[in-house]
Amino acid sequence: MNRISRRNVLKYTGVAGSTVALAGCSGDDGGAEGAGGNGPSGDDVEEDALAGETIKLGVFTDETAAQMAVDEINADGGLLGADLEVLSGSSDSPADARDDHRELTFQEGVDATFGLFFDPTLRNLMESMAEQQTLHFTTGAAGYEISEVVGDDYDLYKYHFRVGPINSMQLARAQVEFLELYAADLGWDRVGFLIEDLSSFNPFEEEMARAENELDHIEVVYNEVLSQGLSNWTPVYDELEAEDADVALVTQALSGTAAAQQWVNQERPFDFGGIHVPSQFDAFWDEIEGTPEYIFTMNAMTPQTDNTPLTQPFVEDYADRTGSVPIYSAPIMYDAVRLYAQAVGEVGTTDAETLIPHIEEMTFEESTWLPEIEFHGPDGEFPHDVKWTCMEACDDPAGVPVWQQWQANDDGNGVMEAFAPPENATTEFERPDWV
Amino acid sequence: MVDPITVAINATLISALYALVAIGFTLIFGVGGVLNFAHGALITVGAYGAHIAVNLYGYSMGVGIVAGILAAAAIGAVLYLGLIQFIEDQPVTVLIVTLIAGFILQHAIGHFFQSQITLPQVFGGSIGLMGYSGQTNMVFVFASSWLIIFALVGFINYTKPGKAVMALSMTTKGASLVGINQRKINLLTWAIAAGFAGFAGVMLTTFQTGGAGMGLEPLVLSFAIVVLGGLGSIKGSVVGAYIIGFIETITVSVVSPDLTGLSALVVLVVVLLIRPSGLYGRDTPT
Numbered sequence: 001m002n003r004i005s006r007r008n009v010l011k012y013t014g015v016a017g018s019t020v021a022l023a024g025c026s027g028d029d030g031g032a033e034g035a036g037g038n039g040p041s042g043d044d045v046e047e048d049a050l051a052g053e054t055i056k057l058g059v060f061t062d063e064t065a066a067q068m069a070v071d072e073i074n075a076d077g078g079l080l081g082a083d084l085e086v087l088s089g090s091s092d093s094p095a096d097a098r099d100d101h102r103e104l105t106f107q108e109g110v111d112a113t114f115g116l117f118f119d120p121t122l123r124n125l126m127e128s129m130a131e132q133q134t135l136h137f138t139t140g141a142a143g144y145e146i147s148e149v150v151g152d153d154y155d156l157y158k159y160h161f162r163v164g165p166i167n168s169m170q171l172a173r174a175q176v177e178f179l180e181l182y183a184a185d186l187g188w189d190r191v192g193f194l195i196e197d198l199s200s201f202n203p204f205e206e207e208m209a210r211a212e213n214e215l216d217h218i219e220v221v222y223n224e225v226l227s228q229g230l231s232n233w234t235p236v237y238d239e240l241e242a243e244d245a246d247v248a249l250v251t252q253a254l255s256g257t258a259a260a261q262q263w264v265n266q267e268r269p270f271d272f273g274g275i276h277v278p279s280q281f282d283a284f285w286d287e288i289e290g291t292p293e294y295i296f297t298m299n300a301m302t303p304q305t306d307n308t309p310l311t312q313p314f315v316e317d318y319a320d321r322t323g324s325v326p327i328y329s330a331p332i333m334y335d336a337v338r339l340y341a342q343a344v345g346e347v348g349t350t351d352a353e354t355l356i357p358h359i360e361e362m363t364f365e366e367s368t369w370l371p372e373i374e375f376h377g378p379d380g381e382f383p384h385d386v387k388w389t390c391m392e393a394c395d396d397p398a399g400v401p402v403w404q405q406w407q408a409n410d411d412g413n414g415v416m417e418a419f420a421p422p423e424n425a426t427t428e429f430e431r432p433d434w435v
Numbered sequence: 436m437v438d439p440i441t442v443a444i445n446a447t448l449i450s451a452l453y454a455l456v457a458i459g460f461t462l463i464f465g466v467g468g469v470l471n472f473a474h475g476a477l478i479t480v481g482a483y484g485a486h487i488a489v490n491l492y493g494y495s496m497g498v499g500i501v502a503g504i505l506a507a508a509a510i511g512a513v514l515y516l517g518l519i520q521f522i523e524d525q526p527v528t529v530l531i532v533t534l535i536a537g538f539i540l541q542h543a544i545g546h547f548f549q550s551q552i553t554l555p556q557v558f559g560g561s562i563g564l565m566g567y568s569g570q571t572n573m574v575f576v577f578a579s580s581w582l583i584i585f586a587l588v589g590f591i592n593y594t595k596p597g598k599a600v601m602a603l604s605m606t607t608k609g610a611s612l613v614g615i616n617q618r619k620i621n622l623l624t625w626a627i628a629a630g631f632a633g634f635a636g637v638m639l640t641t642f643q644t645g646g647a648g649m650g651l652e653p654l655v656l657s658f659a660i661v662v663l664g665g666l667g668s669i670k671g672s673v674v675g676a677y678i679i680g681f682i683e684t685i686t687v688s689v690v691s692p693d694l695t696g697l698s699a700l701v702v703l704v705v706v707l708l709i710r711p712s713g714l715y716g717r718d719t720p721t
Contacts, residue, residue, distance in 0.1 A: 229694040231643050234445060235688040238437045258644035261553045265642060266570055267560060288553065293654070 006270045021202035045348035051081025055350055057340075058104035059117035060091040061140055064322055068314075069337035079341050090118055093126035103127050105132035111350040113139065114336050117329060119143035119200045129159045135236040135427040140329035143200045144169040147382035154378045158356050161375055163339060164332035165300045166388040166401065168200050171275060172207035172300060173190075174391050175249070179211055181393060182420060183218050185421045186429060188271070192222030192245040194236065194259070196252045201275075219348060221245050223283035223419040228254040233262040246269045252262055253277040260295055265283030273297055279406060282325045292414070294432050296405040301369040302416035304360050305402050305424050310368045333370035339364040339373060360384070370398060392421040399423045405430065441682040444690045445683075448573040450680025451580035452635055456653050456662035458584065459631035465604040466624040469529040473514060474632055474657065476537035476544075481507040481633025482645040483544055486552040493678030495642075496557050503637035504573035504630045510540070510631020515622050523621065537650070544649030554637065576638045583634065584673065587627070589671075600624055604667065644716040653697050654685070659699035663706050665713030674714060678702075 059066040063086060087108055089100035097116065101150045104110045105128070113129075116122045117140035128150055129136050136159055138146070144167035149155045166174070179191070193200055193208040205225055212220040221243035226236065240248055243342065246398040247270055252259055256278040273296030278284050282297050284292055303315050303325035314334055318326045322389045338358075344350055347358050364373040374387045389396050403420040407430060417427035456478065462472045483505025485499035494502070514536060522528045556572035591597035599620050602610040611617060635653065639645065660679050664671025679699050686698040706713060 149603070223690075230692055230695070232687070232692070232695060233436070233633050234642070235692045238445065238688060239442055240438045257551055257553075261644050262642065265559075265572070287551070400575075419554065 017208075018241055020209075033251045044078060045080065045346065048081035049348040050079060050344075050350075053082040054264050055079060055082045055084050055309065055344070056104075056109070057084060057106060057337065058089050058110035058113035059333070060089045060097060060113065061117050062115060062326075062330045065318065065326065065330040065333040068317060068321065068342050069334050069341070073338070073341050079259045079344055083361075084105065084337075084341070088352075089113065091118070091121055094118075094121045097121045097237060098124050098128055101128045102132070103378050105134045110134065112340055112352075115139050116141050119146070122146060124161065124229065125150075125255055126157055131203070133159060133352055135340070135355060137340060139164060139332040139336050141200070142166070142168045142171060143380060144280060144385070145199075147376070147385045151378065151380075151383035154383065158378070161350055161359060162173050163312060163336040163373060164386055167382055169203040169207075169382070170385075170388045171298060172203040173256055175204070175209055175251075175274065176211045176215070176371055177391050178298075178403060178420065179218060179249075179391055180215055181391075183215070186247070186271070188244050188246040189218060190221045190243065190256040191218050192240045192243065192248050192270070193220065193224070194222070194248055194250045194252065194274075195225045195248075196255050196341045197225050197227055197338060200253070201251045205277075208226070208249075226255065230255050231258055233259050234266070237263065237268045240270055241268060247271040247273075250274040250276055257284075257287060261296075264288060264292065267432070271296070271431055271435055273405070278414075280404075281327050282416075285406065292406045293408055294405065294430060294435075296403060296419070296429070298401040299404045299416070299418075300400055301331055301402060301419055302328075304402075304416055304424075304426050305418045307402070307424055308367055308371065310366060314360055316367045324358070327426075328369070332387050335367050335369070335373065338366060339401070342366075342425050352393070370400060372411065407422040437688045442684055443483075443686070444569050445573075446681040446684035448569060448577040449678045450682060451577045452638055453509035454673045454676035454681050455580045455583060455616055455651075456635045457664070458587065458669055459628035459635075460654075460657045460670045461661040461664070461667055461669065462624055462628045462631075462657050464661070465587070467519075467523055467621050469519070469523060470533070470655070471625075472530060472534040473478075473537035473540065474533075474628070475652075475654030476540035477511055477632035477638065478508045478627045478636035478653050479541055479544055479647060480510050480629075481547055481636030481699050482552065482554070482640040482649060483636075484633060485637040485640065486548070486645065489554055490552070493502070495546055496555055497695060499554065500557075500634065500637050502642070504633045507633025507636065508626040508630035511632075512622060512626045514629075516549035519625070520618060520621070532620075537654075541647045541650065545682040545718075548647075549565070550646055552640060554640040554645070556640055556641050556685055568640065572641055576642070579634075579638070583631065588669070596620070596623060606652045632689075655696055655701045659703040659706075660709075662703055665715040668715040671715035673715055 046336060066086050067224050070086050073079055074083050087104055087110055089104050090096040101113060104113060104168060112135040114137045118137055119141045122138055122141045142165050149159055170172055194203045200312055208223055222240055222245060250259060251274055256276050276297040279295050279297045291338060301311055315325060315333050342364060343355050343359050343362055347354050349361060360375055360377045376382045376385050376387055389398050389399060391397060402418040402424045404416045404418050406414050407417050407427060409415045417429055419429040420426050455674035460474050481503035481518050487497060488494045518527055518532055522532060557575050558571040560571050560572060561568045562571050590688035591601050599615045602615055603617060603620050642653035656679060660675040661672055663678060664675030679702060684699045684700060
């Protein structure tokens with residue numbers, strides 16, 4: 001599909017017509033116009049405005065989830081008469097992703113790109129997004145600094161939107177909120193913060209220091225940033241034990257498996273969890289020798305939770321297709337593609353310059369993990385990141401992140417139950433007999 | 436702040452394993468006069484040997500330990516027979532070749548197997564003594580390492596092949612004159628040293644997480660230990676292991692866990708500057 005020619009056609013001919021009957025369509029009808037958009041919107045869009053065309057989506061991660069959304073839209077008659085098509089890009093390394101992004105946008109002419117899990121890879125793509133002026137919807141990477149990049153040079157980097165998860169600053173705030181609400185109930189008086197030295201986790205040291213100052217009912221007995229490559233956790237656990245810590249509240253990705261394994265092996269007398277990326281994966285149950293039972297982590301959703309009425313149907317469809325349960329970035333990808341489709345359906349074009357102001361104003365109510373998805377505007381705290389209020393303790397709580405704990409079901413298999421917040425809880429918090 | 440007694444207990448327990456790795460390293464230098472920089476990779480081989488037996492085929496940890504030792508010993512023997520025996524009179528070439536062989540082994544393991552592996556503890560839980568507790572598994576690591584060290588000393592002092600190993604480490608010519616088959620003894624030494632590394636790899640993976648690159652840190656540690664203790668000296672390796680083990684444990688417990696391995700490198704540089712022959716060793720090869 002020739003994006004440039006279509007953009008020009010739509011721009012100069014204008015489009016008028018009937019309503020787009022896209023499922024879940026609930027955007028701010030005046031959004032595009034009101035926000036300075038130059039395309040048609042809402043009732044002005046013809047039902048077959050893009051008939052005969054193919055809208056190409058470049059997908060770097062969670063291709064299955066993207067394909068699920070595309071199949072649903074195509075089965076429903078396509079998007080304004082156009083078929084959607086998924087083209088894969090590699091996210092094996094930042095360089096591979098950048099090369100593939102250029103190939104997808106420049107040679108293949110994709111209309112938007114989706115995905116990415118690692119912040120360094122995403123950062124490496126920002127220039128290419130700006131050069132190619134192509135929308136990108138992030139569905140896994142959480143580093144909040146990307147929103148600063150967007151805000152600092154909006155005209156250049158406005159093509160980036162983070163559909164999910166909530167960013168690292170918000171995750172850190174959620175952890176403080178969690179401590180505020182649950183530490184006493186869980187019997188945590190003495191808390192140790194173990195933060196991996198990873199750029200995605202930059203806000204945590206500061207936010208946990210804030211927790212130390214603001215939360216009177218906990219005493220922080222350990223607050224260290226630790227190497228990604230730390231292989232021997234015995235000295236750390238010895239110190240936590242010497243300090244009589246009730247919980248090791250971790251922020252870990254690369255070092256998480258080793259830390260969890262050694263907590264299980266050594267049967268340390270404190271709870272273990274926090275933001276523990278490896279335990280957000282279904283395969284984690286088999287990765288840990290013994291079992292990772294009782295390890296807890298924040299998550300956007302789990303295969304067991306009912307964040308929204310669409311969560312479980314998505315999990316089931318995903319499992320039917322792949323034979324496994326999805327990790328959090330899969331439903332976010334599923335949402336991202338449908339959100340993009342809603343936006344295109346509402347403005348009648350895939351032109352990024354037209355879509356951006358509209359997406360900034362729109363509301364997506366068909367999410368699988370959040371009650372609704374809206375984005376921070378250019379002057380918001382986190383430009384183009386998904387809006388998040390709080391987990392539980394505010395007027396309009398998001399109900400996420402959920403606090404997941406690995407538990408064994410009746411068959412002895414591992415399941416990712418959630419014990420907080422109450423609206424998404426599926427179980428009570430449990431702890432091993434050695435704690 | 437961690438209790439000093441707890442630090443001392445941890446240092447005592449882990450140093451036995453360091454000694455075992457270092458003895459394997461020094462044994463090859465003592466007998467063959469060469470440095471085996473594939474020793475770290477043999478630790479990895481041992482860990483993955485046990486991983487295959489225990490995690491992939493469902494055998495017990497007892498079988499896993501044996502599998503780890505045999506896998507490493509076999510690879511050690513193959514290294515000697517396939518490469519080293521042809522260049523054993525060229526120490527620098529051996530150093531380079533073993534370094535490359537180690538890299539190849541690690542990369543091959545990383546390519547064909549999963550990047551992170553874990554093994555069950557041999558014994559779970561902890562045991563207490565006078566108000567202090569230690570991981571039962573670490574006590575087993577300590578006891579079994581010392582058992583193997585004593586067995587090696589017994590082997591060298593009281594068996595014919597062991598005495599041949601000792602003779603060869605003293606004088607090559609003399610050993611030849613009394614009819615010792617140098618190649619055979621070298622092969623035996625490589626297999627034993629590799630077996631020690633394999634055992635260490637299995638044990639390490641029972642209390643840490645294993646991976647293709649897991650041998651590098653113990654290699655650096657054992658190199659520092661044998662230089663401190665004196666290249667070629669078993670006694671020096673044991674003493675060096677305890678000195679390095681205590682310094683290392685105190686550093687990571689009191690200063691920062693991120694400094695793992697750094698103290699050994701500092702000791703290595705200091706020893707090379709002040710006393711290159713180490714505490715009990717002969718001069719480094721020229």
